[in-house]
Amino acid sequence: MRPAETPATFHPPPAPGGTWIAYIRVSTWREEKISDTLQRSAIDQWAAQMGARIIDYVTDLDESGRHFKRRITTCVERVERGEAAGVVVWRYSRFGRNRTGNAVWLARLEAAGGRLESATERIDARTAVGELQREMVFAFGNFESNRASEQWKETHAYRVQEQKLPATGRPRFGYIWHPRKVPDRNSVTGWRLQEERYSYHPDYVSVVEEMYERKTDDYDGFNTLAHWLNEALAIPTMRGSAWGVSSVQRYLDSGFPAGLLRIHDPECPCSYSSGKISQCVNKRMLYVPGAQPAIITPDQWRAYRAHREQTKQTAPRARKATYPLTGLLRHSRCRFHASHTSGQSKGEQVRGKWVVCSRHKHANRLDCPKGLNVAREQVEEDVKEWLRDNVTDDLDALTTTPGEEAKERSEDPRERVKRERAALQLELTRIEAAIDRLVEDNALDPTKYPGDSFARVRDKLLGRKGSLVADLNKLGKEEEETPRREDFRVVIGSLLREWKLLSEIESNALLRQMIRRVVLVDERDEEGTLLRVNVTVHPVWEPDPWEPAKVCRGPFGTALGWSPNLLWERPAEAAVEQDVDQALAAGPATLALTS
Template structure:
């Protein structure tokens, strides 16, 4: 039960008056933070003036926006529907809500239940056509005010993101020391000291967060990273314990890589779903990087690989879990159980076969389907593995064969990446030196000179980051020689490995195991990661959908 201040309790009222609910809302907008005391005084004056009786306690929403109806007002509407009250009274109609759709839907719901909505300061008789017109104008003006303020905030956020290269909202971020735009002046109470807002890497928390990226790339799950953070005593910027979703959201934001995650301005999605829209872009930020561009690229690649992997396949039960595909529909093949008679008794055989999941879910019109024994599929994959391992197992000839050196684009990419990294370090140092010089000698810079120099450096940083991403892709391109020792060692130790260990190794070597239905049965093809993807022209994700 909310312990309300005495000002909200009021004095005894006429018990014979018509029961009404009083609703108070204080907005999140600073411009319209009307005190709850003022609203309550107006409501109680209205009740006394009209002979109504306000039910105690009043319904109060503090620091809540009116642009949606995820508020206590919905409980008030339900109480009117239950016959507990005759209607809802508000200080002004804008307190009920500022969303056009939300106001229309919930006001109709209130009136359909026989209830009314009245304002203590806006005398409107909604029982007449003129009164409903007046109320509609007041609601439309409230929505207009909300739209104007929303546009102003969007302009402010865009200025911070695209001009200052700062997050839309200034607040602490884990791993950084936040220097806000203004600080209280200790010598002049009530006054502030202005400074350049910036984020500087924390000596302890910065490396701690960078280690989480490295651990994830090395294969650690998020729950393990969360456990280590909490065990080591690290807390979120709000002082709470880390959770998987909190850590994932922060690491995916790209902030630790010196980037800002923004919604694509060209996306036409509705505003109410924009917060969960996947159409996002990464733009350069002004904060220091905790991780390199190469490490960020590797993190994104593993995140994407995990998104394409079914949750059950992440902890594989069988050695081909998550790898089996049907050639015709490009869909997944799921392991299926079977029943067999053993010694006169019917027993269940787990994972007896693989069957096309699309055929199972959508029927033969979507896919004719394919079926293969798990034992057969696993045997074919091991034969392929043994064939790949044979050149490495065979003894080398007494006289080594002369080979023409094969050009490795990755070597050139590594040299280019090293050059780009030096350039990135120089640009970062130049930006730091520019900020320091401006702080020490502000009179040396004319109007706009510092901003122009800063923007030139950031433009070069953006071009450098894109170039780093391109060479990182080339450098990460696999060659068969990179996997030869793993292949040979896997074949030699195959019998000692369990299903999960085999699956983890195969996922490093194989894109997929494609099964094709033929007149004679089925054909199994293995697509290794070092060969061009035969399914590349057609998006695998689109085909599976």
């Protein structure tokens, strides 16, 4: 057989030649930390042997191959534009360790006529055997990455579940981090192991408390807090950089200053835990108790969470109120929000003179053909009149003596649970403080406690802490109490007295505490002419009339106003038999039976 007749599989790969882009990636995985100098040297040797010319060295330092948010994508795009013949890497694992990403970006590279070459793995992927070898190399790389990922997940789970520590040990703002491994000149190895823990930072604890107070009490935005930290206090993050909106938001939402750890629900089926997506699409993030001492109280943390939920439900432009009723106005016909608009008064332009339906004016007149137009002053006066007539009079009638009020509250089961929870949380705080003092004393002077006294006392305190946490869990999740009308006595009185003295933001914040929405009801004649606009207020202490009705869609029809509690109000067997008899009696027009 002549050489020209031999299959291409047995031919040596031809010299690439041409221009190539060298891609160098240094992994975050310690076992894969091959220096960029070594990778570049191997690529230069390959180029000299193959007669290729390297036009650019693209480097990704400390980057994982499990994602493709890297500069390798720009290399492929440059090949697509015809700048180079292909991409050369030190090993194929430098290209990526993600099965899907490898297939997608390699397909784009080859579709553009480019090639992927390895400087240390001489494989001709243009042949069937060579392509199989390259796929096997990619598969082993993906396997090694998944194996390392599983080990890290186990380590992170152990830290959170057993040690009550964050999944990754690093400094946290407001705390001093005492790592497990610290330098020690007296040790033979130069290192000493200790118990990892967090303690208060004497300079930043008050700053953390004020951050939460500014957010919940003063309604400061994350941007305002970032400017305050960077400009007024000149305090950087724990990484030495300036604070930003996202960094302030992540820190406050983490719950770490409240003594909590924010983790992803292990039962959630999304790919957040594997690192394939940046946030949980199902919003299943959990807060579990941590070993770090809390800077803010549980009440402050609940107030912050309630503030965040309210902010998420408020339109961005309504979060900094321009008028007292900003974000509260709704049109009764389309149930869309109403906004303020300017108008003329005595030849001058007046801001916020009118209140109009935003859907009719800015969105869709088919859903709201008539719209709405009413003076802002009239709406505000109607709301103040509602506060005076429908609230203060009733509060006078509901006024009780201090003894009677205390008796009513003592008989309320919710108050009893609340007192028990507060007592358990107070005891839990004391136990955590005792554990911190014990560990700190032992770290400063290991010979202070003789024998196994330290371990015995520590285990005793940890056991007591576990019992308190279990008792708190038995009380169940703290339910949001339905506000009572008399709880707003002081707020309403202050608002009515100082309406003209308060700023728009302050008035809006007080109104949001007691009002769900202000509904504008337009009355029209038969021809559609606007006669008047009435104001209806939906307070927070009454059931929401606009809350969607719960619907149960089952095999025997649809039931409105259904709730799970109805399942326990009648015997299950009789209920099923009755439903089946009614459904069969209705005939095939109502019940469709399928085989």
